[in-house]
Amino acid sequence: MLRLHTYFRSSAAFRVRIALHLKGLEFEAVPVHLLRGGGEQHTPDYRAKNPLGTVPTLIDNAATLTQSLAMIEYLDETHPQPPLMPADALDRARVRALAQTIACDIHPLNNLRVLNYLKDVMGADQTARDTWYRHWVENGLAGVESLLANDARTGLFCHGDAPTLADCCLLPQVFNARRLNCDLSAMPVIARIVGQCEAVAAFQRAMPGVQVDAPLDPAT
Numbered sequence: 001m002l003r004l005h006t007y008f009r010s011s012a013a014f015r016v017r018i019a020l021h022l023k024g025l026e027f028e029a030v031p032v033h034l035l036r037g038g039g040e041q042h043t044p045d046y047r048a049k050n051p052l053g054t055v056p057t058l059i060d061n062a063a064t065l066t067q068s069l070a071m072i073e074y075l076d077e078t079h080p081q082p083p084l085m086p087a088d089a090l091d092r093a094r095v096r097a098l099a100q101t102i103a104c105d106i107h108p109l110n111n112l113r114v115l116n117y118l119k120d121v122m123g124a125d126q127t128a129r130d131t132w133y134r135h136w137v138e139n140g141l142a143g144v145e146s147l148l149a150n151d152a153r154t155g156l157f158c159h160g161d162a163p164t165l166a167d168c169c170l171l172p173q174v175f176n177a178r179r180l181n182c183d184l185s186a187m188p189v190i191a192r193i194v195g196q197c198e199a200v201a202a203f204q205r206a207m208p209g210v211q212v213d214a215p216l217d218p219a220t
Contacts, residue, residue, distance in 0.1 A: 002020070002025060002026070002027035002058065003028045003059040004020065004029055005046070007032050007033065008031070008214040011107055012055065012068040012103070014208065015169055015172055016075075017029075017206035019072040019168050020075065021202035022202040023076075023079045025075070029211065029212050034055065039053075041055060049064055050066050058071045060074075069100070069169075076165070083162075084164050084168065085164060094151070094153060096165070098148075098158055098169070098170075099165045101140065101144055102140070102169040103169050105140055106136060106140030110132075110136055110176075115129050118132060134182050134183070137173070137177045141173070141177065141184065144187075144190065149189045163203075167193065170197070171203055
């Protein structure tokens with residue numbers, strides 16, 4: 001069985017959970033608490049699986065995979081139905097560009113380890129960290145909104161009328177943006193697509209609040 005080392009609130013793990021559920025794949029969720037005891041991702045046992053000390057890590061038999069986008073494309077290639085990438089090369093490039101804009105441009109700047117560095121090394125207080133977070137997320141998602149709004153290939157979802165890799169990335173980023181009170185009011189296309197995603201059972205099953213490691217108190 002597939003084993004996903006995950007944290008309920010990790011955007012990257014959230015992406016992979018969505019893909020697994022869209023594929024209808026059974027998997028064992030192995031929680032890795034990113035805060036408890038200084039972060040379980042830093043333990044020698046976990047670092048042996050993932051030297052970067054990040055989540056998620058996906059185990060498929062003897063294979064160990066890191067990096068969420070690589071995991072999702074691996075799942076798409078090994079379990080091709082339903083497809084998460086279009087058949088056409090240019091369309092695949094578009095989906096990858098949308099996904100990478102979120103996963104490589106927006107998300108790293110508001111990742112937990114970056115926010116912790118701002119606090120612990122740079123001395124930034126909570127207000128400064130929140131300002132940093134909202135600046136980069138709002139600016140990045142504004143760019144995604146433009147990419148979606150100005151391309152006829154945008155459908156019910158980011159690309160066409162079925163979920164793709166891009167949607168696996170979009171919902172988690174928007175979920176966390178809302179949690180941190182980012183201003184998304186000028187992004188109607190994103191709001192519409194996220195609403196479409198939230199109506200799909202696979203996305204619902206991947207939501208942070210229903211994970212095995214989610215705290216009983218949602219404010220925790």
